[in-house]
Amino acid sequence: MGRDGIDMDYRALGLVCGIEIHQQLDTKCKLFCRCPTVHREVEDSNFEFFRYLRPARSELGEIDRAALEETLVSRRFIYKSYDTTCLVEADEEPPRELNREALEIALVIARLLRMRIVDEIHTMRKTVIDGSNTSGFQRTAFIASGGSIDTSCGPVGIGILCLEEEAARIIEDRGDEVVYSLDRLGIPLVEIGTAPDIVSPQHAREVAQHIGMILRSTGRVKRGLGTIRQDVNVSIAGGARVEIKGVQELNLIERIVELEVLRQVRLLEIRDELHRRGARVCGDIVDATGLFSNSRSKVIARALKGGGVVLATRLDGFNGMIGKEVQPGRRLGTELSDRAKRAGVGGIFHTDELPAYGITEEEVSSLRSLLSCGESDAVVMVAAPPERARKAMEAVIERARETLVCIPEETRRALPDGTSEYMRPLPGSARMYPETDVPPVVINEEMVEQLRLPELVVERAERYQREYGLSPEQARIMAASSNYQLFEEIVNSYRVQPSLVVRSLESTPVELARDGVPVYRLSDRHFMGCFELLSQNRIAKEGIPALLKAMAENPDLEPEMAAQAAGLMSLGASEVERIVHEIVSAKIDLVRERGERAIGPLMGLAMEQLRGKADGAAVSALIKREINAILGRAD
């Protein structure tokens, strides 16, 4: 079996994988208030306040384990509000009723995913006390289940579609304080969860792509960075369900799945090796502060100076195993350290990587003897204020014990290289209780039947190839673009080449923007005017980029005026003939000398004067005619 995670036999490993997609909806208002769904710069915040959160019991009287762990760290949450947020985001006013526009979009998506919609929608409170929701819960409603999509590896079930509010945007994590921005809180979001039908990393990516295509087909979802996020659920036989959150790049999904499988495989290998060695975790925490009073390690010296302690624990039979890699650049030691960090320490030291970081050979050996270490044992230690150091060591011991049993079920955060780090335990169902401030919404058949389902992007792309003769690539780009309606309007209104329209709508503005042209000022009117002029042969197609540039710089000008001002209006045929005749006549020696080959340099001279004002092919034909006349040939 491959060790780099690329050529694993996923079926043999018993891969079980599902994904969750979170997509922001492009509605006028937020899900439970009338504030706009706009992004704001933090500098524009006009007010800030802070809160603490504490777990509340669920309706069945239990406290969620993820919520409980969060309260181990009592943190202050600072919120930035704006002139576009209100008391609802600040948790100072009850929510309004569920946004009907968002509900309608969610129902359309449910239909496109062939799902069964429930008859009465109940908004729930999902406990989230990391501060990302001012209320301490995320409002969420179950809309539909029982859907499916067709993929290259057979149908994949769509188990759940929920409509929920987006969380606040994290600005800064200062450890004991976290700063959030309220602009994003409350933007409507659909969460779509597949059944665990995904069979390979490539398949995971295909499924995500397909669902993404369906979402974009509605034309009513937000676009751009951060508006769609994927969570991936992965387990292998003998492993455990691990949820990896916050994958923003579609391209990363494949790698995330590969590397989580790799992680679980490696952790199981480590467990088996530890069993062979008879490894155990004693759980004793020893104060080793005395050994390090003169340490040259900066981390330790700083901790001790601030009244901290050095605590250590012995892990029997772990020597050499803590340094074992489980993902590229991440070792078993990283798993221990991730847990310790949750207790508010910067990290841990372990003997598999020592001596290093200013800790000497002598210090390591006296540490080993203080803890009565045998050769096969390892030591993990931490330097921090007493209370945090103790909590960190307890967290390390717990994770080390889990190493001997199984892989812990947990929520992890996706990192940009496809690896992941520990976030919190998997939340259970105890985190849900009813949002009593929002009345249930009855969905009747009439509502569902009246929904207008959009053409899917893939269907549209096929139609563009069929009806407009676009290449598959161009058809795909145009069908997926938010300009697709403008494209259809242009090609249905004017006799112009469809591929030229695609280029002018999709590539030219990007190129112009690269040169600093303010293309965001261009509206549909500008593009329509441009192609109207072209269809009347009043501008040349070569003049389109220059005209778009002129209109972007002067958006109030009528397209015709802009074309005139930029000198882009086509010359009359006789005028073009006259200019070509003058140019060729002036170079009569060149023509005599080079004959037909004179066309190259002559074309260059002619286009210097005529670029954007006359069609290049027509100019070329005129030059040929002039040359032939000079050489005394017939046309």
Next chain:
Amino acid sequence: MELGDRVAVIKGDMRYEGILMPSRSDHVVIKLSNGYNIGLIADRIEVLEKPRKKEKPPEQIRMREDLPLVSIISTGGTIASKVDYRTGAVTSQFSAEEIISAIPELGEIARYRARVLYTILSENMRAEYWIELARAVAEEIRNGAAGVVITHGTDTMTYTAAALSFMLRTPVPVVLVGSQRSSDRPSSDAAMNAICASTVAVSDIAEVCVVMHGSTSDDCCLIHRGTRVRKMHTSRRDAFQSVNQPPIGRVDYSTRRIETFSDYRKRGECELQMFDNLEPRCALIKYFPGADPEIFDHLIESGYRGIVIEGTGLGHVASDWIPSIKKATENGIPVVVASQCLRGRICDRVYDTGRDMLAAGAIEAEDMLPEVALVKLMWVLANTSSLDEAREMMSRSLAGEISGSTPMDV
């Protein structure tokens, strides 16, 4: 089939399994295993499993004997009440242990005795309940409470605070507290308000006061005098504000230190005294442009014993109300004029209308809040025998409700 049963709901070719939940419509509501509730029109329902009764051992919480004793009297506020989502009922089990288990920090401040007096929404409060509450508070103080905390719905908390202020002269703190954001949410203000209230209850501020959030942040609670506080917002945490006088002080949430801004009665300065009579047949009416004096006449004819008018500006009503004021006064019914402005003092000597009102017998409420004037009038009428005596008492500060000078900075 009962609530709490594990059921399967069959609808067409779909089968949904979950726990049967209460429904307010004709839909069947179940809680799915992922925690979501959904409503369905069922073809058929099968009961899969009856719930197992989970007996939770009562929480063993030791209270620290070295701490002062605080009595908590519940009137139905949401602070430590629990909602049973299975039945939708609000449970009023309310032992001291349960309160501390919900808000462990309370155990570091005092030991507690808990008592449920009412479980009502505060809009259903009435004068008779204020009297009963005053008696309960007095009893707790006589039985050794070093302070009393009253949990109360926020809607009418300030009326209750005013009523207790007039009925009790207390040698220990009597603190009303509530929550604006329900206590079943992690962001609730209930815990912080309760912690600050408990801190005030063991302090030397021997007054009837309201302790609630001082700002939208969880930074401090303000200690408002019971006769000076008004709910000024429908939903915000910092809805409670002192009007026309600064609050007594503030409690810093993180350090639990109390800082005071004005004079207050110190612990043990007076003996406990109770004057538990109120005249509930009093009315508070709001004047508006064009309001017909018939409203007023109707109150006189219906046997009301005292009337507070919320007048405009400095304390005015239209000239056509003046004969009615005169008629009331002649019938021995005091007419007190407060202002819709809330902020500022009544002065009926500036304009003719005001002078005419005074001539007709109107009593100026000075810088009293209209609701406080109403509650005070109820108390004054129950404790005096003549209109002149009532007039004199209405104009004099009895529990800090009137001040001689209005400060600039409030």
